[in-house]
Amino acid sequence: MSKTQFNPRTLILLCIILLVTLFRLVVTFNTDIFAFANFSSIGAVALFGGAYFKNWGKALAFPLISLFLSDFILANTIYKAYSNGFSYDGWYWTYLAFALMVLVGRLVLKRPSVISYLASAVAVVFIHWVVTDIGVWYQNPGYTQDAAGFWLCLVKAIPFEGKFLLGTLIYGALMFGAFELIKARYPALKRPELLPG
Template sequence: MSHLKFNPRTLILLLMILVLTGFRLLVTFNSDELQFANFSSIGAVALFGGAYFKDNLKAFSFPLLSLFLSDFVLSTTIFSKYSSGFLYDGWYWVYGAFALMVLVGRLMLKNVNVVNLLASTLVIVLIHWIVTDFPIWYGNPVYVQNLAGFWLVLEKAIPFEIRFLEGTIVYGSILFGAFEILKAKYPVLKLQTQKI
């Protein structure tokens, strides 16, 4: 006989991730195509998953799954012209960066507070900036294949990274703040000694 127990903490964490991922779709569908490019919840979701899921499988799979589901919807609808049949060119770089962002949440947010959240947000913006812009530069004949060429790509990405920073701060404040309030109000959501 199975001894499966209902874990409200896992359910609440997952629901919060799905709601914020839904905001990514809602904002994108209800704005000019690239007006809010990179102002999304994905950075906050990565940090949130890394910080609160103590089980590695859940910490990485739930945020990555939310990214995939929203990417799939976007790449088959309003961003279909950027799609390469499955998702979009270079998607694996984005997912690699996203996995690194979850890792940052796991390492830097063992103790969730404002300072750690801001520091981890800056780290993931740097990760996003470098990792996702590398394939735009590497092997691209438009840019010289040296440090100056890569720096030019990074300079062009600054407005997008500023929006990524803003989105991560706004959505991160919502996610982390809401869960901390819920934990204070409902002690059952606090981490037990066993992993979830």
């Protein structure tokens, strides 16, 4: 009979993700709902999950679950006017972008450093900008359904993506910094293949 071993690394990573996701909710509930539009932790959470979870399933599932739970709460409270009772129009574009962001964390942040983090933050903002704006532009009567209409949609999104970059950098610095400090104090939290011997 096999026994499942408790993995403190997974628990710490999950707690950091949940704490930052909770902070996303606290900030949104305690400010003008549009003042911090796109100043979000989701880019940082995606990178963090991709960088630190060895298992692909966990790397994708834990950040996606945190996004879903916070989206569900927001869609049924302060963003209720913009939701369909479960989520919001075009949510699948956001989740596709989020999955691609996890992939960036997985590929670029195998060994996190300041340079690789900055490069990955720019990459996730670009992914968020292009992929989520497909959902805003496609079949939207406010935009012509051609390259010029999509370009106009992208241009209008630039201020929001600036906030998304700032949110990704700040939340990411908190998440990566916190885990690296904890890991320095407790070396057993390193990924197994990086442990000596």
